[in-house]
Amino acid sequence: MNTLKQAVTDFGWPRIIIFLFVVALFIGAPFVNVRVDSSFTDVFNRFGQNAVLVLALVPMVQAGCGLNFGLPVGIIAGLLGSTLAMEFGLVGWAGFLGAIALALPFAVAFGFAYGFLLNKVKGEEMTIAMYVGFSIVTFFAILWLLLPYSSPNMVWGYAGRGLRTTITLEGYWGRILNDFLALRIGENFQFPTGMILFVVLLTVLMGFFLRSKTGTAMTAVGSNPDFARAGGVSADRMRLTSVVLSTVIGAVGILVYQQSFGFIQIYNAPLFMAFPAVAALLIGGASVNKASMLNVIVGTFLFQSILTMTPSVINSVLQTDMSEVIRILISNGMILYALTRKTKVTK
Amino acid sequence: MSKTIDVRKILADNLVVVIFLVITAFAVPVSGLSAQFIIQELLTRIGRNAFLVFSLLLPIMAGMGINFGMVLGAMAGEIGLIVAVDWGILGVNGLALAALVGMPVAVLLGWLAGEVLNRARGREMVTGYILGFFMDGVYQLIVLYMMGSIIPIRSPAITLSRGYGIRNTLGLDSVRQSLDTLLAVRVGPYVLPMATYVVIGLLCLFILWFRRTKLGQDMRAIGQDQGVSHSAGIAVERTRIIAIVISTVLAMIGQIIFLQNMGNMATYNAHKQTGFFAAAALLVGGASVSKATIPNVFIGVVLLHLMYIVMPRAGAQLFGQAQIGEFFRDALSYAAIAMALVIYAWRKRANADKARAGLRGGEAAGGAK
Numbered sequence: 001m002n003t004l005k006q007a008v009t010d011f012g013w014p015r016i017i018i019f020l021f022v023v024a025l026f027i028g029a030p031f032v033n034v035r036v037d038s039s040f041t042d043v044f045n046r047f048g049q050n051a052v053l054v055l056a057l058v059p060m061v062q063a064g065c066g067l068n069f070g071l072p073v074g075i076i077a078g079l080l081g082s083t084l085a086m087e088f089g090l091v092g093w094a095g096f097l098g099a100i101a102l103a104l105p106f107a108v109a110f111g112f113a114y115g116f117l118l119n120k121v122k123g124e125e126m127t128i129a130m131y132v133g134f135s136i137v138t139f140f141a142i143l144w145l146l147l148p149y150s151s152p153n154m155v156w157g158y159a160g161r162g163l164r165t166t167i168t169l170e171g172y173w174g175r176i177l178n179d180f181l182a183l184r185i186g187e188n189f190q191f192p193t194g195m196i197l198f199v200v201l202l203t204v205l206m207g208f209f210l211r212s213k214t215g216t217a218m219t220a221v222g223s224n225p226d227f228a229r230a231g232g233v234s235a236d237r238m239r240l241t242s243v244v245l246s247t248v249i250g251a252v253g254i255l256v257y258q259q260s261f262g263f264i265q266i267y268n269a270p271l272f273m274a275f276p277a278v279a280a281l282l283i284g285g286a287s288v289n290k291a292s293m294l295n296v297i298v299g300t301f302l303f304q305s306i307l308t309m310t311p312s313v314i315n316s317v318l319q320t321d322m323s324e325v326i327r328i329l330i331s332n333g334m335i336l337y338a339l340t341r342k343t344k345v346t347k
Numbered sequence: 348m349s350k351t352i353d354v355r356k357i358l359a360d361n362l363v364v365v366i367f368l369v370i371t372a373f374a375v376p377v378s379g380l381s382a383q384f385i386i387q388e389l390l391t392r393i394g395r396n397a398f399l400v401f402s403l404l405l406p407i408m409a410g411m412g413i414n415f416g417m418v419l420g421a422m423a424g425e426i427g428l429i430v431a432v433d434w435g436i437l438g439v440n441g442l443a444l445a446a447l448v449g450m451p452v453a454v455l456l457g458w459l460a461g462e463v464l465n466r467a468r469g470r471e472m473v474t475g476y477i478l479g480f481f482m483d484g485v486y487q488l489i490v491l492y493m494m495g496s497i498i499p500i501r502s503p504a505i506t507l508s509r510g511y512g513i514r515n516t517l518g519l520d521s522v523r524q525s526l527d528t529l530l531a532v533r534v535g536p537y538v539l540p541m542a543t544y545v546v547i548g549l550l551c552l553f554i555l556w557f558r559r560t561k562l563g564q565d566m567r568a569i570g571q572d573q574g575v576s577h578s579a580g581i582a583v584e585r586t587r588i589i590a591i592v593i594s595t596v597l598a599m600i601g602q603i604i605f606l607q608n609m610g611n612m613a614t615y616n617a618h619k620q621t622g623f624f625a626a627a628a629l630l631v632g633g634a635s636v637s638k639a640t641i642p643n644v645f646i647g648v649v650l651l652h653l654m655y656i657v658m659p660r661a662g663a664q665l666f667g668q669a670q671i672g673e674f675f676r677d678a679l680s681y682a683a684i685a686m687a688l689v690i691y692a693w694r695k696r697a698n699a700d701k702a703r704a705g706l707r708g709g710e711a712a713g714g715a716k
Contacts (some may be wrong), residue, residue, distance in 0.1 A: 069473070121692035126473040127412075128692065131685035138678035142671055162668075267674075275480070322492065328484030332477050339474045340466035 011285065014337045018283055018330060022302050025309040032316035038188040039308060045178065046304040048195035049260040052202055052253035053277045054284075054300045056246050061281075061291040062210065063242035064222035065118055067335075070129030071274035072137045073114050074250020077107035079140070082255055082264050083163065086172055087151050095173035099255050107251035108244055110136075115243030119236045133274060141267045167264040174262045195260060202249070207293045209245075218242055222289055279303060279331035282338045306330060362690065363683050364633040364646070370679065371654050378660035385656055387537055392652040393645070394527060394543035395608040399601035400625045400632075400644045401550055402594050406471075407639045408563070409590040410570030413626045416460040416475035416591065420598025421618035422486045423453035427599070428606060429490070429513055429614075432521055433502050439529055441522040442603055449599040456482065457595030461588030468573075472636075472688075479622060487615060513614050523610040543604060550597070551641055566590055570637065598625075627651055627680040630687035637691060651680065 008016065029036050053071065060068045081103025090098040114132060118125050145162040149155055154167050168174070180194025209215045220228040221238040228235055254273075258264050281291055284299020311323040358365060375385070399417075406414040427449030431441040460478055467474035494500050495511030505514055527540035557563045565586050568576045577583050602621065606612050629639055632647020654676050662672020 066470075117689065120696070121689055122696060123469065124472075124688060124692035124695075126470060127476070128685060128688045130473065130476065131681055131688060134681040135678060135685050138674055138681055141674040142678065145668060145671055145674070146666070320492070322488075325484050325487050325491070328480065328487070332481035332484065335477045336463065336474065336481055339470060339477065340463055 012337065012341075014334060015283060015285060018302060018306070018334070022305045022309070025305065025313050028317070029309065029313050032313055034309075034312045034316065035188055037186060039312070041188065041190050042308045043301070043305050044196065045192055045260060046308055047301050048178070048192050048199050049257050050253075050277065050280065050304060051199045051296060051300045052249060052256045053273070054253075054280045054296050055199075055202060055206060055293075056249035056253050057277060057281050058206060058210075058286075058291045058293075058296060059218065059242040059245040059249075061286060061289060062215075062222050063218045063239050064225065064289055065239055065242060066126045066129070066288055067278045067281075067338075068129060068243075068246050068250075069126055069274045069278065070114060070118075070133040071246075071250050071277060072133035072270045073110050074107055074247040075254040075270040075273055076136055076140050077110050077247065078103045078251035078254035078258075079264065079266055079270070080106045081251060082169075082258055083149065083154065083167070083266070086154055086167070086264075087149055089151070091172050093173070093176065096176050096255065096259060099173070100252055103251040103255065104248065107248040111244035111247030112240070114247060115240040118243055119239055130274075134271060137268065137271050144266050163266055165265070165267050165269075167266070169258060169262055169264065173259055176259050177256065178260050192260070195256065198256065202252070203293050203296065206249075214238075214241065275335070276303070276331055279334050282334045283330075286338075287341060288338055303331070361633050363631060363687050364650070366686075367631050367650050367654065367679075367683065371650060371657065374654065374657045374661040377664050378657040379664060380657060380660055383536055385653065388656050389649055389652060390537055390539055391527075391608070392656075393648055394540045394547070395605050396624065396628065396652065397547050397644055397648050398550060398604050399598060399621060400628045400648055401547070401554065401641075402597035402601050403625055403629050404554060404594075404639050404641075404644070405557075405566065405590045405597075406594050407634070407637065408558075408570055409566040409587055410573070410637065411464060411587060411590065412472040412475075412636045413629070414475055414591060414594045415472055415622045415626065416464070416478045417594055417598040417625060418479040418618045418622045419456040419460055419482050420453050420595035421602035421621040422482060423449040423456055423595070424599040424602030424606070425486075425612060425614070425617060426452055426490070428519065428522070428603060428612060429494070429505070429517065432505060432517060432519060433500050435502070435521060437521050438525040439522075442526055442607055445522070445603050446600055449603065450596065453596045453599035454592055457592035458588060460595060461591035464591060465584050465587055476622070483619070486618075490614060515614055517612040517614050519606060519609075519611050522607050524608055526604060526607055540608075543608075546604070554641065562586065562589065623680070623684075624651070627684055631680075631683050634687075635691050636688060637695075654679065 026036065026039075029039060053075075056071060056074060057068050060066065078099075081101075082099040084102045085095050085099035088098070117132065118129065121128050147163075149161070149163055153171075154163050156162050156164055177195040177198050178192040181197075182193055183191040185191070210219065217228065217233045218238045218241065220231065220233060221235045225235045228238070254270075280299040280303035281295055282299065283303050284295035284297070286292070286295040286299065307323075307327060310326050311321070314323060314326065315321050399421075402417050402420060403414055406412065424445065427445035427447070430448045431445040434444070436444050460475065463478055464471045464474060489498070491512045493511075494513055495506045500506055500511075500513070505517055506512060507514055524540075526542050526546070529542035530540075530545070532539045532541045558567070565576070565581045566589075568579065568581060569583055569586055573583050598621070602618065605621075606617065628647040628651040629643060630647070631651045632643035632645070634640070634643035634647070658672040658676040659669040660672065662675060663669040665671075
């Protein structure tokens with residue numbers, strides 16, 4: 001009994017409530033005429049769409065840099081990659097892979113600068129990361145207007161310059177991962193095999209990396225910097241590596257998101273993209289300084305299930321659209337819970 | 348020699364202010380706006396915003412950083428205004444009623460925020476920020492779903508057509524600019540909202556007085572060192588909660604002053620940018636995360652809003668697109684906050700390193716003896 005109690009406390013009441021809530025949503029769905037199979041299609045789609053962005057948070061958590069609210073730094077690199085690939089007229093697989101290839105140098109460069117900055121401000125990373133993210137998004141909003149993009153599919157029709165707020169990937173690489181080997185079962189269920197495989201591949205790679213020599217050193221820096229230093233590990237270098245890695249995966253993450261969503265969203269759209277990713281990771285059982293692959297998978301699945309199911313199920317039950325409020329309360333409540341979890345004993 | 352070092356130190360201490368000054372000094376003539384227009388706008392905006400910025404001072408004094416949770420107070424003020432409009436109380440009385448209704452809400456929210464922040468020591472700022480998001484959800488739950496269904500709302504004019512929930516835009520005609528016009532003084536071509544200025548002046552006096560009280564001294568002590576303060580018998584947690592409660596109450600009043608000047612209220616969005624603007628103004632005014640003074644507030648409000656007035660026009664003149672100016676001022680404000688936070692964290696670490704190095708040097712000298 002005591003061990004059960006301990007397990008419950010470790011896992012945290014909020015997560016158990018959220019888990020039960022999701023189960024209740026799926027059980028309740030058929031009773032209010034919401035099709036479970038098409039719901040599952042949505043859940044899998046959104047899971048794949050968001051999982052890589054959640055995965056991007058893991059290295060920095062492990063290295064002790066906290067929750068990466070500066071994820072937009074990576075997202076901007078990804079946006080540069082996809083807009084450039086479109087500008088060069090790359091389509092299909094060449095487009096998607098080209099976008100990744102074009103985004104990488106930006107992600108590495110941004111990651112270095114961002115990581116260098118975060119190394120200078122140990123202890124205040126999260127607040128600063130958040131504002132670095134906001135700054136880069138608004139700064140790039142100017143560049144989207146000024147950079148000499150010329151592809152007629154991307155720029156405003158009447159002015160002939162300045163990127164549109166949403167750019168469709170139709171005819172480029174929209175849904176290229178989703179439709180790759182997609183499994184159709186019955187009328188309403190489709191499994192986005194390609195995208196899920198891609199997510200699994202990245203997750204496995206990340207798992208191996210964290211077990212490698214560098215990955216272990218990174219985790220050591222996160223759990224006990226002094227101990228790591230005594231073991232001959234440079235804390236600054238490991239943290240820098242984790243930030244670069246996080247930024248690079250963030251860039252890939254937004255590209256996966258875009259191909260599934262079908263649109264590139266620029267200007268202010270990336271401003272708050274870090275928050276749902278952070279919430280998902282925490283719902284999966286991660287804490288501010290510890291995260292695993294399992295947390296990513298479970299968390300993204302639970303969080304996206306809530307986002308998919310609440311509009312349809314709750315609205316049918318209550319006859320009113322409360323999904324937005326529920327989303328806000330769950331995601332931010334979870335982040336709050338994680339931030340207030342570890343209390344220091346000073347009175 | 349010592350003078351050159353002083354100049355560099357002053358520059359380094361006020362880097363954010365200097366950068367803002369330079370950019371604004373460049374943008375003002377480019378915008379082509381008349382001095383009279385700019386000055387009148389600034390006079391209005393000081394009355395509109397200064398009170399909100401003041402609400403950040405006490406938590407900084409208590410070493411809790413920038414209270415991004417001040418948006419909770421803003422929400423309390425909005426709830427007060429909804430009640431005042433619903434009951435149809437006109438003018439300054441309406442504002443007073445709004446503050447009266449908002450008061451218990453703000454105290455409750457402030458106490459809650461203080462409790463939460465006490466559990467998140469060392470990361471108060473990010474926690475306060477997320478708390479603002481979370482309470483925005485609660486606010487929506489109450490205003491959009493409970494008002495008119497559980498909480499009685501009399502006026503059908505402010506409820507949504509479905510019968511419950513407040514409309515997205517709340518017209519504040521009954522209280523519009525009632526404080527500003529209560530004692531509007533005309534000086535040359537300018538109109539000064541003296542009543543608002545008096546309220547702000549009283550707040551300044553309150554803050555000056557508060558610093559000298561026992562409670563104020565306790566807060567400053569806690570801001571210096573929590574451990575030592577605890578040993579000295581100061582109730583650290585309680586004092587921190589009081590700082591946040593006062594901050595939330597001031598933000599509540601500040602939001603009411605802000606909205607009566609605006610004249611209408613975006614029910615679900617009015618508070619979203621409040622924390623950002625207040626923080627940006629204070630930091631642009633030369634405050635740091637650990638030290639903020641009354642002049643910082645006024646310098647900051649003037650500088651930030653000067654930029655907000657001229658930047659769209661400057662962008663339009665330079666690039667032919669006002670939007671570029673708008674993005675630019677947002678980017679600059681976010682960057683100002685980021686930079687102020689970075690400088691603060693940087694300095695904190697440098698001081699810690701220096702202290703450690705001093706310790707080491709002392710030991711070495713002792714060993715040599």
